[in-house]
Amino acid sequence: MQASARPTVPANFTLPGSNHPSRDPATPLEMRMTISKVNFFYGTKQTLFDINMGIANSKVTALIGPSGCGKSTLLRTFNRMHETVRNARLEGEIQLDGKNILAQDVTSLRRRIGMVFQRPNPFPKSIFDNVAYGLKINGSKLPLAEAVEKSLRHAALWDEVKDHLHKSAYELSGGQQQRLCIARALAVEPEVLLLDEPCSALDPISTAKIEELLVQLKDLCTIAIVTHNMQQAARVSDFTAFLLIGQLIEFNPTPQLFTTPSDARTEAYITGRFG
Amino acid sequence: MSGRLRWRKFVSHFMLTMTGLCAFVAVSVLFFILGYLVFHGGTSVSWNFFTKLPTPVGEAGGGMANAIVGSAKLLLLASLFGVPLGFFGGIYLAEFSGSTTAFVVRYAADLLNGVPSIVIGIFAYALVVLPFKHYSTLAGAFALGLMMIPITLRSTEEFLHSVPRALREGAMALGASKWKTIASVVVPAAYRGIVTAILLALARVAGETAPLLFTAFGNRFWSPGWEQPTASLPVMIYTYAISPYEDWHRQAWAAGLVLLGLILVVNIVARGILARGVAVPRS
Amino acid sequence: MLVIELWRGSVLARHKFGLAFFTTSVWDPNGDQFGAWPFIYGTLVTSVVSLVIAVPLGIGAAIFLAELAPQKISDSLQFFIDLLAAVPSVIYGLLGVFIIVPLMRQYIEPALKGTLGFTPLFTGPPFGIGFLTAGIVLAIMVIPYIISVSREVLLSVPRDQREAALALGSTRWESTWKVVVPFARTGIMGSIFLALARALGETMAVTMVIGNTPTVSASLLSPGYSIAAVIANEFSEATGELYVQALVELGLVLFILTFILNGLARLLIVVTTQRGSGTASA
Numbered sequence: 001m002q003a004s005a006r007p008t009v010p011a012n013f014t015l016p017g018s019n020h021p022s023r024d025p026a027t028p029l030e031m032r033m034t035i036s037k038v039n040f041f042y043g044t045k046q047t048l049f050d051i052n053m054g055i056a057n058s059k060v061t062a063l064i065g066p067s068g069c070g071k072s073t074l075l076r077t078f079n080r081m082h083e084t085v086r087n088a089r090l091e092g093e094i095q096l097d098g099k100n101i102l103a104q105d106v107t108s109l110r111r112r113i114g115m116v117f118q119r120p121n122p123f124p125k126s127i128f129d130n131v132a133y134g135l136k137i138n139g140s141k142l143p144l145a146e147a148v149e150k151s152l153r154h155a156a157l158w159d160e161v162k163d164h165l166h167k168s169a170y171e172l173s174g175g176q177q178q179r180l181c182i183a184r185a186l187a188v189e190p191e192v193l194l195l196d197e198p199c200s201a202l203d204p205i206s207t208a209k210i211e212e213l214l215v216q217l218k219d220l221c222t223i224a225i226v227t228h229n230m231q232q233a234a235r236v237s238d239f240t241a242f243l244l245i246g247q248l249i250e251f252n253p254t255p256q257l258f259t260t261p262s263d264a265r266t267e268a269y270i271t272g273r274f275g
Numbered sequence: 276m277s278g279r280l281r282w283r284k285f286v287s288h289f290m291l292t293m294t295g296l297c298a299f300v301a302v303s304v305l306f307f308i309l310g311y312l313v314f315h316g317g318t319s320v321s322w323n324f325f326t327k328l329p330t331p332v333g334e335a336g337g338g339m340a341n342a343i344v345g346s347a348k349l350l351l352l353a354s355l356f357g358v359p360l361g362f363f364g365g366i367y368l369a370e371f372s373g374s375t376t377a378f379v380v381r382y383a384a385d386l387l388n389g390v391p392s393i394v395i396g397i398f399a400y401a402l403v404v405l406p407f408k409h410y411s412t413l414a415g416a417f418a419l420g421l422m423m424i425p426i427t428l429r430s431t432e433e434f435l436h437s438v439p440r441a442l443r444e445g446a447m448a449l450g451a452s453k454w455k456t457i458a459s460v461v462v463p464a465a466y467r468g469i470v471t472a473i474l475l476a477l478a479r480v481a482g483e484t485a486p487l488l489f490t491a492f493g494n495r496f497w498s499p500g501w502e503q504p505t506a507s508l509p510v511m512i513y514t515y516a517i518s519p520y521e522d523w524h525r526q527a528w529a530a531g532l533v534l535l536g537l538i539l540v541v542n543i544v545a546r547g548i549l550a551r552g553v554a555v556p557r558s
Numbered sequence: 559m560l561v562i563e564l565w566r567g568s569v570l571a572r573h574k575f576g577l578a579f580f581t582t583s584v585w586d587p588n589g590d591q592f593g594a595w596p597f598i599y600g601t602l603v604t605s606v607v608s609l610v611i612a613v614p615l616g617i618g619a620a621i622f623l624a625e626l627a628p629q630k631i632s633d634s635l636q637f638f639i640d641l642l643a644a645v646p647s648v649i650y651g652l653l654g655v656f657i658i659v660p661l662m663r664q665y666i667e668p669a670l671k672g673t674l675g676f677t678p679l680f681t682g683p684p685f686g687i688g689f690l691t692a693g694i695v696l697a698i699m700v701i702p703y704i705i706s707v708s709r710e711v712l713l714s715v716p717r718d719q720r721e722a723a724l725a726l727g728s729t730r731w732e733s734t735w736k737v738v739v740p741f742a743r744t745g746i747m748g749s750i751f752l753a754l755a756r757a758l759g760e761t762m763a764v765t766m767v768i769g770n771t772p773t774v775s776a777s778l779l780s781p782g783y784s785i786a787a788v789i790a791n792e793f794s795e796a797t798g799e800l801y802v803q804a805l806v807e808l809g810l811v812l813f814i815l816t817f818i819l820n821g822l823a824r825l826l827i828v829v830t831t832q833r834g835s836g837t838a839s840a
Contacts, residue, residue, distance in 0.1 A: 079725060086628065108280055111727030121718040124741050133736070134726040139279060181722070188726060287731035291626055297618030298627070301701050302635055305642045308649065311657055389820035390813060391759025392647075393786045397793070397809045475644075482646020485761040485786070489794045509648045509762075516652050517766060524656070531652045535645060542644045546637065 032057040032192060032222045033078065038092035040073055047073055053241055053251045055192065060214060060223040062237035064230055066274065070246040071226045075194050078224065079113040080106050111138055114190035118197045120177035122169035127161050130169050130180055134188040147187060154220065155183035156213050175206025195225040211236050230270055234258050242266045312535055316528030324529055329495050339530055341497050345505035349491060350477055352416030357423030358473055365431025366457060388425035395421055396486035404490055410504035415491025419480040426479065430472030434465040471545040478541040482534060484509035508534050596772035597808060600782040604764060605757040607693025607778065608700055613750055616704030624712035625734050636709065643702035651766035654695040659686040659767055667779055681777045690778040692768040696760055700753040707752060711745030711830050712738060745830030751823035755816045761786040785812050
């Protein structure tokens with residue numbers, strides 16, 4: 001079986017048996033980001049091998065696979081966070097809206113591609129200041145208070161914190177902190193939002209809330225999410241990419257990947273034979 | 276790139292360069308110190324310096340033999356006093372670290388560590404000089420020994436802690452009692468670290484002047500035995516440096532060079548040993 | 559154990575001498591009628607001056623070492639900084655007297671007078687010795703402590719704080735200054751307290767460059783005196799019970815001050831490094 005699959009999604013692809021009846025099945029699909037021939041190295045050790053895929057506009061794309069398969073590594077190349085690690089090296093091309101992100105200024109790129117991390121990591125500031133942080137350094141079109149409220153509403157956190165905006169972020173529960181981090185990322189109005197196993201440190205109820213959130217956020221921005229929870233991927237995403245030991249095994253619309261996977265290894269993983 | 280972004284990036288580069296500058300300044304001080312010492316004192320470090328006694332003012336050719344010997348005696352005595360206390364204290368803390376007594380001892384040691392050296396001098400004065408009614412090497416050594424205790428104590432504790440449990444358990448499984456385990460297995464495993472810590476403690480107190488000012492006081496001649504006031508390198512440096520005599524200034528530089536040279540060498544060697552890893556390699 | 563006994567013993571000795579005659583500092587024979595005030599003033603002024611110089615430099619260097627320098631460079635520079643901390647006080651004094659004082663007298667102080675002489679801080683003849691010089695020498699002595707502790711504290715800030723800031727489109731400086739440093743804020747305060755404690759108790763270097771005159775003056779160029787320096791200079795020549803006791807009492811003051819500062823410092827540092835490893839959780 002071929003190791004990597006080129007995204008076989010032509011421009012006018014439609015989603016058969018869509019989970020989201022509200023979406024017009026005739027809407028043409030564009031790739032917001034394209035990843036071509038990406039190889040990744042930590043020093044001399046190669047961890048990603050010839051990855052070719054795309055992130056579809058206004059859709060949720062999930063990256064799944066067993067621990068250590070490289071899905072987080074891949075996600076972090078999308079906003080060049082891998083550059084914070086000394087020995088990391090990326091080969092290949094990653095494009096946002098047709099332009100190579102590796103050739104652009106990284107600071108402005110990261111405003112356009114936001115990230116939410118595995119463990120909630122609010123700054124040691126108030127709830128308000130956490131959300132406002134990105135706005136303060138990048139400049140904001142709206143007055144600060146309005147922009148903060150807007151983000152908190154998008155993250156479904158506003159009602160819970162509106163009277164406590166100046167309390168420390170650390171007083172929130174884990175699930176709330178993660179939604180705060182989402183709000184913080186949304187505040188700078190990114191075009192793509194990357195989430196790296198955002199629910200792995202949370203309880204089931206918080207997880208459910210965030211999954212609900214993600215589906216709603218699609219209209220705001222394109223989403224790519226790494227998850228080790230297959231059911232989550234099935235619930236939430238439109239496209240799924242399955243990685244195994246640094247290789248992209250399969251990349252297909254979610255319903256298709258989970259019901260009729262085209263690779264034997266994908267089937268083995270989703271039926272729980274390993275991972 | 277917008278103007279605002281350009282400015283932010285400029286600020287970023289500028290500030291980060293400034294921090295590099297700060298680091299550079301801080302580190303270069305060390306080299307300045309060494310440079311000056313070598314420059315001013317290098318020429319005066321002669322055979323005379325090491326072997327002769329101080330001569331009366333105006334006469335050339337004096338040395339600091341008595342100060343060197345004095346310092347050596349002080350350090351020897353101080354170690355005899357401070358090291359065992361620190362060492363056994365450290366063993367106690369490492370082996371019984373849960374108890375409240377251990378907590379108090381640890382706290383007291385940290386406290387002692389932070390006491391200004393001149394205050395320790397006062398304490399030593401009250402305890403040793405007054406009852407004997409004169410200054411003495413003993414008093415000076417007592418003050419220095421006191422200062423060595425906390426360093427030795429904490430280091431011993433730390434290094435004993437770093438000996439892996441498996442080692443201890445291995446010995447005990449063979450039937451060794453707690454104390455026997457400590458003596459024959461744990462301590463030897465950590466001894467390199469402990470020895471280097473003692474060396475570092477010695478280096479630290481070798482340069483101390485303040486506590487000696489009114490305990491060992493000073494002496495322009497040899498100081499026989501332990502009950503006479505004695506000259507020491509740091510005090511000589513001080514006395515000569517603030518004097519109005521050129522010749523004495525030169526000697527102060529030479530003494531500074533010798534003292535710092537010794538201290539730095541001990542530090543570098545000790546840290547080098549530590550960096551190479553102490554205790555038993557973990558499997 | 560023995561350590562505790564020694565500790566208690568020292569407090570007793572001082573109580574016997576000092577506290578019973580607390581009022582002696584009012585008419586201390588070697589000061590003005592202000593008694594202990596010139597010495598306290600001198601100690602405070604020199605310490606403050608040293609912090610003003612050392613804190614920005616120290617924190618700047620620590621930021622460089624923790625955030626920017628590659629591991630090996632950071633470690634080797636730290637090695638040199640540790641060596642700097644091992645240099646004895648009297649050697650700093652040596653350099654102070656022969657190098658810094660003339661420098662101050664010939665170049666720096668006249669320059670300061672020329673530009674800032676209208677402020678009360680820089681009036682009076684440029685002797686070269688005095689509060690400012692002592693402050694500068696103290697700053698050099700104290701920087702290694704600020705750097706070592708701050709660097710450690712900064713290194714203990716969890717990675718994902720910095721990453722979150724970068725992911726929001728911050729420049730490196732912004733992520734460092736607005737997120738990492740505030741996170742380590744309490745630990746850095748701790749390092750400053752430690753540095754202050756060292757500066758307060760510093761004896762030899764100070765006494766060699768401060769001028770040893772019990773004056774209280776707003777001008778930094780003026781000679782002065784510090785608690786540790788006066789004890790060092792006059793203890794062995796002190797005649798009369800009162801004189802000695804006054805000096806011992808000064809020693810007690812110093813002891814208490816450094817005790818409190820050291821205790822606070824340790825607390826702050828432990829709190830920060832623990833917070834770093836614990837991170838925010840529900």
